[in-house]
Amino acid sequence: MEYFLDVVLPIPLERLFTYKITQEEADFLQPGMRVAVPFGKSKIYTALAYQVHSNAPMAYEAKEIYQILDEQPLVNAIQLKHWQWMAQYYMCTLGEVVRSALPSAFLLESETLVMPNKDAQVDEMQLGDDEFLVYEALQHQSALKIFEVSDIVDKKNVLKLINGLVHKGVVLQKEELYEQYKPKLVRYVKLSETYDDEARLEQLLNELTRATKQSQVVLSLFQIQAKTKKPIPIADLEKESGGSRAVIKALIDKEVLEEYHIQTDRVNFDGQSEESQHMLLNEHQAKALETIQTGFSEGKPVLLHGVTSSGKTEVYVKLIQECLEEGKQALYLLPEIALTSQLISRLRHYFGHKVSVYHSKYSIHERVEVWNNVMANAEKAQIVIGARSSLFLPFSNLGLVVVDEEHESSFKQFDPAPRYHARDAAVVLASLHGAHIVLGSATPSIESMDNAKKGKYGYASIQYRYGNVLMPDISLVDIKEATRKKRMKGHFSEVLLRAISETLEEGEQVILFQNRRGFAPVVECTTCGHVAQCPNCDVSLTYHQRRNQLRCHYCGYHMALQQACLACGSGTLDKKGFGTEQIQEELNHLFPDVAVGRMDLDTTRGKYAYEKIISAFENQEMDILVGTQMVTKGLDFRNVSLVGIMNADSMLNFPDYRAHERSFQMLTQVAGRAGRTQKRGKVLIQTYNPYHQILQQVTTNDYKKMFSEQYYEREQFKYPPLVRIVKITLKDRDFNKLNEAASWLAGSLRNVLGQDILGPEYPPVARIRRDYLKNILIKIPRQQSLVQTKNSIKRIEKSFNAISKYKSVRLVYNVDHI
Ligand code: ADP
Numbered sequence: 114m115e116y117f118l119d120v121v122l123p124i125p126l127e128r129l130f131t132y133k134i135t136q137e138e139a140d141f142l143q144p145g146m147r148v149a150v151p152f153g154k155s156k157i158y159t160a161l162a163y164q165v166h167s168n169a170p171m172a173y174e175a176k177e178i179y180q181i182l183d184e185q186p187l188v189n190a191i192q193l194k195h196w197q198w199m200a201q202y203y204m205c206t207l208g209e210v211v212r213s214a215l216p217s218a219f220l221l222e223s224e225t226l227v228m229p230n231k232d233a234q235v236d237e238m239q240l241g242d243d244e245f246l247v248y249e250a251l252q253h254q255s256a257l258k259i260f261e262v263s264d265i266v267d268k269k270n271v272l273k274l275i276n277g278l279v280h281k282g283v284v285l286q287k288e289e290l291y292e293q294y295k296p297k298l299v300r301y302v303k304l305s306e307t308y309d310d311e312a313r314l315e316q317l318l319n320e321l322t323r324a325t326k327q328s329q330v331v332l333s334l335f336q337i338q339a340k341t342k343k344p345i346p347i348a349d350l351e352k353e354s355g356g357s358r359a360v361i362k363a364l365i366d367k368e369v370l371e372e373y374h375i376q377t378d379r380v381n382f383d384g385q386s387e388e389s390q391h392m393l394l395n396e397h398q399a400k401a402l403e404t405i406q407t408g409f410s411e412g413k414p415v416l417l418h419g420v421t422s423s424g425k426t427e428v429y430v431k432l433i434q435e436c437l438e439e440g441k442q443a444l445y446l447l448p449e450i451a452l453t454s455q456l457i458s459r460l461r462h463y464f465g466h467k468v469s470v471y472h473s474k475y476s477i478h479e480r481v482e483v484w485n486n487v488m489a490n491a492e493k494a495q496i497v498i499g500a501r502s503s504l505f506l507p508f509s510n511l512g513l514v515v516v517d518e519e520h521e522s523s524f525k526q527f528d529p530a531p532r533y534h535a536r537d538a539a540v541v542l543a544s545l546h547g548a549h550i551v552l553g554s555a556t557p558s559i560e561s562m563d564n565a566k567k568g569k570y571g572y573a574s575i576q577y578r579y580g581n582v583l584m585p586d587i588s589l590v591d592i593k594e595a596t597r598k599k600r601m602k603g604h605f606s607e608v609l610l611r612a613i614s615e616t617l618e619e620g621e622q623v624i625l626f627q628n629r630r631g632f633a634p635v636v637e638c639t640t641c642g643h644v645a646q647c648p649n650c651d652v653s654l655t656y657h658q659r660r661n662q663l664r665c666h667y668c669g670y671h672m673a674l675q676q677a678c679l680a681c682g683s684g685t686l687d688k689k690g691f692g693t694e695q696i697q698e699e700l701n702h703l704f705p706d707v708a709v710g711r712m713d714l715d716t717t718r719g720k721y722a723y724e725k726i727i728s729a730f731e732n733q734e735m736d737i738l739v740g741t742q743m744v745t746k747g748l749d750f751r752n753v754s755l756v757g758i759m760n761a762d763s764m765l766n767f768p769d770y771r772a773h774e775r776s777f778q779m780l781t782q783v784a785g786r787a788g789r790t791q792k793r794g795k796v797l798i799q800t801y802n803p804y805h806q807i808l809q810q811v812t813t814n815d816y817k818k819m820f821s822e823q824y825y826e827r828e829q830f831k832y833p834p835l836v837r838i839v840k841i842t843l844k845d846r847d848f849n850k851l852n853e854a855a856s857w858l859a860g861s862l863r864n865v866l867g868q869d870i871l872g873p874e875y876p877p878v879a880r881i882r883r884d885y886l887k888n889i890l891i892k893i894p895r896q897q898s899l900v901q902t903k904n905s906i907k908r909i910e911k912s913f914n915a916i917s918k919y920k921s922v923r924l925v926y927n928v929d930h931i
C-alpha cells in the first residue's frame with residue numbers, strides 16, 4: 114500500500130498539498146507535526162502535517178517529503194480547528210494563518226540566495242535591462258533574496274530571469290536551510306562522580322593544597338552547594354571563588370570538575386507569589402463578579418462594563434484565581450504592548466512565577482520558549498499575558514480568556530493576512546475550549562454592547578470608581594474663540610496653561626494627548642503653495658524636528674528638510690498642524706524647569722522603551738507626559754491629576770463610520786487617567802467645535818446616549834453591527850489597470866450579490882508604497898448566509914484571477930472591521 118501526507122504550506126495558496134511518505138513515516142506522523150518538503154523548483158518549506166491517507170493525487174506526481182521535524186505535534190487539534198475557522202471567516206488561506214501563528218523560528222526556511230559570481234568576466238553590453246539591474250545591485254550587496262530581486266526589477270516572477278543570469282554565469286545560486294532557534298545554553302559545573310567516595314575526596318583536597326587557587330575553587334563549590342541544592346552555573350562559581358575561568362577549566366581538564374548544560378529559558382521571572390494575600394473586592398466589584406459567574410454558568414461570554422478605575426483588573430484576578438484552582442490555563446489579552454509592564458507586575462503580585470508574557474517585542478527565542486511552556490502546560494505558563502498573537506499559542510487546557518479594553522481597534526490585525534480581530538477570534542477560541550471569556554471596557558464597542566443587549570453576551574457593570582474617587586471633571590475649551598482673540602500661546606489656551614501651572618505647583622503630574630506624532634504634518638511653501646509629498650504614497654511628509662527630517666508615516670520614506678521649496682526655490686516654508694514633538698518643544702519653552710517626557714511611536718522603538726518611559730513617569734522623574742493614543746489606554750498612574758487634550762477635532766472628522774465611537778472611547782479613556790486616587794481629576798479638552806454631540810457626551814460621561822445615537826446612525830446608513838461588511842481593497846502600481854479591474858470586480862459582484870455594494874472608491878490615502886488603492890464595500894444583511902456570500906465572492910475572485918491582464922492586481926479582504 115502507498116501512503117500520502119496532506120500538508121499545509123505557509124503560503125497564500127488555497128489548497129493542501131500531497132506528498133509521498135513511507136509506511137514508517139505514516140505510522141509515526143500525526144497532524145500538527147512539522148515536515149520539511151520540497152516545493153516548486155528549488156524551494157524547501159516547513160509544512161504542517163494535516164492528514165495521512167492512501168489516495169494518490171490525481172493532478173500531479175507526489176514528491177517525497179525531506180524530513181519529519183518534530184517528534185510530537187507542535188500544533189494541537191483545537192488550534193487547527195481555530196485556524197481553519199479563522200481562514201474561512203477572514204477570507205484567507207490556512208497557510209497564511211499558519212505563517213502568522215507559528216513563531217518564525219519554527220518555520221525552517223529555504224531562502225534562495227542569489228550571489229555575484231566573482232570569477233566571471235561579465236560583458237555588461239550582453240545583459241538585458243532587468244539582468245543589468247540585478248547585476249548592478251550585486252556589485253553593492255553580497256547576496257539578494259528572491260523577493261529583493263523582485264523589488265529591484267518590479268516584477269513578480271523572477272525565476273526565469275535568475276535562471277538566465279545563472280546560465281550566463283553572472284550569478285550563483287545558493288540554497289540555505291537553517292533552523293533559526295538556538296536554545297540558550299547555560300554551562301554548569303559539579304564535582305566529578307569519582308569524588309562521591311569520601312576517601313578519594315580527602316585525597317583530592319590534600320593534593321590540591323599546593324594549588325591554592327584550585328583548592329579555593331573546590332571549597333567555594335562546596336559552600337555554594339551547602340546553600341543551595343540547585344545546579345551551579347560556572348559563572349556563579351567564578352564569582353564566588355574569585356578564581357578565573359582558566360583555573361576552573363584546569364579542574365575540568367583534570368576531571369575533578371565536570372561541565373554540563375541545561376537548556377534554560379531566556380526569560381525568567383523571580384517574582385514572589387503572594388496568593389495567600391487576601392484581596393477584598395468592594396460591593397460593586399463583588400456584585401459584578403457574581404453577575405459574570407452567572408453568565409459563565411449559562412455558557413455565555415460576559416461583557417464587563419466598568420468605568421475607568423473601577424477596579425476591573427481586580428475582578429479579573431479573582432476569575433483567574435478560580436481558573437487556576439481548577440487546574441486550567443488562563444489567557445489575558447491586551448490591545449497594546451505598552452500596557453503589559455504595569456499589568457505584569459500587578460499579576461505577579463498575586464500569581465508570582467505563573468505568569469508568562471507573549472508579544473512581538475519578544476525575540477523569536479523567547480517566543481519559542483513561551484510556546485513550549487504553554488504546550489507542556491508548564492506551571493510558569495499557567496497565565497499568559499499577551500497581545501493578539503497569543504491567541505495562537507498551543508493551549509490544551511484553557512479555562513478563561515480575559516479581553517481587556519475590548520473596544521480597542523488595535524485588536525484588529527491589518528497586515529498581513531489573517532486580518533483578524535483578536536476579540537472576536539478569542540470568543541471563538543474560548544468556545545472551542547469550553548472556556549469562559551470576559552470582555553472588559555469602560556467604553557464597550559458598539560458591537561459588544563449590542564450583543565449584551567440582545568442577550569448573546571452576559572452583562573455586568575461597575576458604575577463607581579474604586580475607593581469612591583469621583584469621576585474626573587471634564588470641561589471643553591473653545592479654542593476658536595481664543596484663537597480669534599489671539600489668546601493662545603502656541604497650541605495652549607490660557608485655561609490649559611493655568612491648569613498645568615497649578616497642577617505642577619501641587620506637585621502633581623500632567624498628561625497631554627495629541628493624536629499625531631512628529632513636529633508638523635505638513636510643510637508648505639508660502640510662495641507657491643507646494644507641499645512636500647511622499648514619492649511613494651498619497652500623503653504629505655511630516656516634519657520631525659529632532660532629526661531635521663521629513664518622514665512618511667505610511668512607508669517610512671524620509672529625507673532631510675530642504676532649505677528651499679523643491680518646486681519654486683523660495684526659502685519661506687511654513688509648518689502646518691502639530692504633533693507630539695511640537696507640543697514637547699513648546700512646553701520646554703513655556704516651562705523651562707519642568708521635565709517633559711514623550712510617548713509615541715518614535716520614542717518607543719526599543720524593546721524596553723515603553724517600560725522606561727512608564728516607570729520614569731511613575732517614579733515622577735517627569736512632570737508632564739505628552740503622547741499619542743498610547744497614553745489613553747488602561748495605564749494606572751497614581752499622581753496624575755490633570756489631563757489635557759490638545760485638539761479633539763481631527764479625530765472627530767476622520768472619514769470612517771466608527772470615527773465618533775472611537776473619539777468617544779479615546780477621550781473617555783484618556784480622561785480616565787486623571788485623578789485615580791483621592792483627589793478629583795481634571796480634564797480639559799481643547800476644540801474648535803465645543804457643541805459637537807460626542808464632546809458633550811464625553812463631558813457628561815453619557816455612554817448610553819452615545820450608544821443610542823451611534824446605533825441609530827448605523828441603522829440608517831447600514832453599518833455594523835446591523836449588517837456585516839466585507840471590504841475588498843484592490844492594489845496595483847498601474848492606475849488605469851486598477852480602475853478597470855475595480856470596475857470589473859464591482860460589476861460582477863453586483864450581478865451576483867445584488868445592490869448592497871459600494872464603490873469602487875478611492876480611500877482617503879489612495880496610494881501607499883507606490884500602489885494605487887481602490888475599495889469595494891459589500892454589505893451583507895444579518896439574515897443572509899455569511900458563508901454562502903463569502904463563497905460567492907471567492908468564486909468571483911476565481912474568475913477575476915483568470916483574466917490575464919489583471920494578474921498583477923492584488924486583492925485584500927477585511928471582514929467586519931475595515
Ligand atoms: P480599571 O481597570 O477598572 O480602570 P483598576 O483595576 O486599574 O481599574 O483599579 C483602579 C485602582 O484601584 C488600582 O490602583 C487598583 O489597585 C485599585 N483597586 C481596585 N480594586 C481594589 C481592591 N478590591 N482592593 C484594593 N485596591 C483596589
Ligand code: ZN
Nearest residue numbers: 638641678681
Ligand atoms: Zn514654492
Ligand code: ZN
Nearest residue numbers: 647650665668
Ligand atoms: Zn510613503
